[in-house]
Amino acid sequence: MPDREPLSEAEIQDALARLDGWTFENDAIHKTYEFDDFREAISFIVQMAFYAEEANHHPELENVYNSVTLSFTTHDAGSKVTDMDIELARTIDDALGA
Numbered sequence: 199m200p201d202r203e204p205l206s207e208a209e210i211q212d213a214l215a216r217l218d219g220w221t222f223e224n225d226a227i228h229k230t231y232e233f234d235d236f237r238e239a240i241s242f243i244v245q246m247a248f249y250a251e252e253a254n255h256h257p258e259l260e261n262v263y264n265s266v267t268l269s270f271t272t273h274d275a276g277s278k279v280t281d282m283d284i285e286l287a288r289t290i291d292d293a294l295g296a
């Protein structure tokens with residue numbers, strides 16, 4: 199089970215190097231996904247929500263037409279990036295192939 203200890207910037211960058219398309223900014227990790235259309239974007243959000251709920255860890259998300267941006271930080275750790283954020287980002291990308 200990932201823990202809620204804040205990661206150092208070096209640990210975060212090392213973890214992001216093993217993910218695709220995630221960036222670290224303002225104490226959160228972010229990724230923007232582009233889909234064919236609005237339906238595909240919303241479908242991704244719905245599917246992502248099941249993984250977030252299963253992990254009890256939730257993103258901030260923004261949707262504009264076919265674009266979805268997920269941002270993760272761990273509120274229980276003072277809104278710092280923890281393994282919870284990294285692991286859920288990996289789970290979502292592995293599961294949804296985005």
Ligand SMILES: C[C@H](O)[C@H](O)[C@H]1CNC2=NC(N)=NC(=O)C2=N1
Binds near residue numbers: 254255256272274
């Ligand atoms: C009570 C509930 O388990 C907590 O508030 C969970 C819910 N989802 C969460 N999501 C995120 N991103 N960070 C948290 O610390 C967090 N905590």
